[in-house]
Amino acid sequence: MSTVQIPEALDSLAIEVPSWAYGNSGTRFKVFGTPGTPRTVQEKLQDAAKVNELTGLAPSVALHIPWDKVEDYAALREYAEGLGVKLGTINSNTFQDDVYKFGSLTHSDESVRRRAIEHHLECIDIMDATGSRDLKIWLADGTNYPGQDDIRARQDRLAESLSEIYARLGDEQRLVLEYKFFEPAFYHTDVPDWGTSYAQTLALGEKAFVCLDTGHHAPGTNIEFIVAQLLRLGKLGSFDFNSRFYADDDLIVGAADPFQLFRIMVEVVRGGGLEPNSDVALMLDQCHNLEEKIPGQIRSVLNVQEMTLRALLLDRAALAEAQRNHDVLAANAVFMDAFYTDVRPALAAWRQERGLPADPMAAYAASGYQKLINDARVGGTQAGWGA
Numbered sequence: 209m210s211t212v213q214i215p216e217a218l219d220s221l222a223i224e225v226p227s228w229a230y231g232n233s234g235t236r237f238k239v240f241g242t243p244g245t246p247r248t249v250q251e252k253l254q255d256a257a258k259v260n261e262l263t264g265l266a267p268s269v270a271l272h273i274p275w276d277k278v279e280d281y282a283a284l285r286e287y288a289e290g291l292g293v294k295l296g297t298i299n300s301n302t303f304q305d306d307v308y309k310f311g312s313l314t315h316s317d318e319s320v321r322r323r324a325i326e327h328h329l330e331c332i333d334i335m336d337a338t339g340s341r342d343l344k345i346w347l348a349d350g351t352n353y354p355g356q357d358d359i360r361a362r363q364d365r366l367a368e369s370l371s372e373i374y375a376r377l378g379d380e381q382r383l384v385l386e387y388k389f390f391e392p393a394f395y396h397t398d399v400p401d402w403g404t405s406y407a408q409t410l411a412l413g414e415k416a417f418v419c420l421d422t423g424h425h426a427p428g429t430n431i432e433f434i435v436a437q438l439l440r441l442g443k444l445g446s447f448d449f450n451s452r453f454y455a456d457d458d459l460i461v462g463a464a465d466p467f468q469l470f471r472i473m474v475e476v477v478r479g480g481g482l483e484p485n486s487d488v489a490l491m492l493d494q495c496h497n498l499e500e501k502i503p504g505q506i507r508s509v510l511n512v513q514e515m516t517l518r519a520l521l522l523d524r525a526a527l528a529e530a531q532r533n534h535d536v537l538a539a540n541a542v543f544m545d546a547f548y549t550d551v552r553p554a555l556a557a558w559r560q561e562r563g564l565p566a567d568p569m570a571a572y573a574a575s576g577y578q579k580l581i582n583d584a585r586v587g588g589t590q591a592g593w594g595a
């Protein structure tokens with residue numbers, strides 16, 4: 209019998225899954241095909257619904273446009289809802305067309321900027337049809353060589369382009385601006401860090417927020433500090449969760465550094481990020497190059513759930529007491545106690561109480577779903593990279 213008491217706050221934990229996680233992906237060296245890969249957006253939604261069915265944790269699916277382009281988004285919404293999931297964040301994409309070689313929202317040529325702005329306005333039209341709240345913008349814009357372009361003028365053009373997109377948002381809609389310090393640009397990136405995203409979104413207004421992708425930081429960056437700071441400033445809009453060893457590796461969240469995920473979730477809880485009506489949306493942004501995609505996603509949402517529970521179990525009163533006494537070792541011990549708590553047996557029981565499988569990974573393996581899709585789907589598509 210486990211002694212872990214699960215706080216009610218865990219009941220409402222929701223992690224959005226990305227449609228592109230179900231497609232084949234890889235590196236610039238090779239994209240391996242996986243049996244059962246979805247051929248259509250609808251099939252990606254079916255797989256996402258399976259993850260939600262077995263975990264109760266993934267009620268919405270992010271789309272990437274044009275990777276998930278369809279004729280009728282209202283019909284797609286109905287289809288998703290029929291499967292028990294909602295359509296979530298709409299991700300724009302100005303990083304795969306030749307016209308954007310030298311930038312999109314920051315481009316020096318007005319006609320290219322116009323095209324990129326129009327793409328975002330189209331994404332907002334899609335949000336109107338899908339009922340999505342968030343438009344997520346990540347830009348590949350940047351330069352490879354010092355002197356290649358005027359980096360300050362690019363900031364000005366970015367601000368102008370973003371304000372036109374922002375002006376089109378509905379009352380309940382939001383814009384989240386994701387930062388990344390390098391790649392595909394190698395000298396400078398136009399939105400490299402949280403400070404730039406904060407400055408740009410602050411100028412836009414209260415419906416604009418920062419998106420923090422955990423893979424988009426230099427090694428050694430204290431990400432939980434950024435989380436604390438953005439929550440303090442009321443500007444943390446969303447997470448793209450994944451793991452990195454070296455760069456933007458897009459591996460399963462919590463796989464590379466579970467302790468870092470714990471530290472991040474401690475700050476999320478501390479900053480009110482799990483409270484009802486919080487501004488913070490939790491999402492995965494991952495690719496499964498080698499492993500099977502559906503169990504990869506199941507593992508991912510379970511990792512977030514486990515670390516969230518450990519963060520909720522942190523004895524904050526004891527921690528505050530030790531901190532007040534400047535008892536460094538006691539404070540650290542309280543912190544580590546929560547991290548080292550094995551919450552898995554308690555979570556298994558908690559799931560069963562809610563009619564979910566105690567072990568979603570085992571339930572998936574036993575479900576026969578993988579064989580079903582392997583047989584039914586021939587010629588699945590790539591996640592989008594190079595597609």
Ligand code: LRH
Nearest residue numbers: 299346386421448456493
């Ligand atoms: C960029 C990024 C961004 C994209 C996704 C596919 O590296 O993190 O969120 O939309 O990958």
Ligand code: MN
Nearest residue numbers: 386421448493
């Ligand atoms: Mn991302």
Ligand code: MN
Nearest residue numbers: 421423424456
């Ligand atoms: Mn990324």
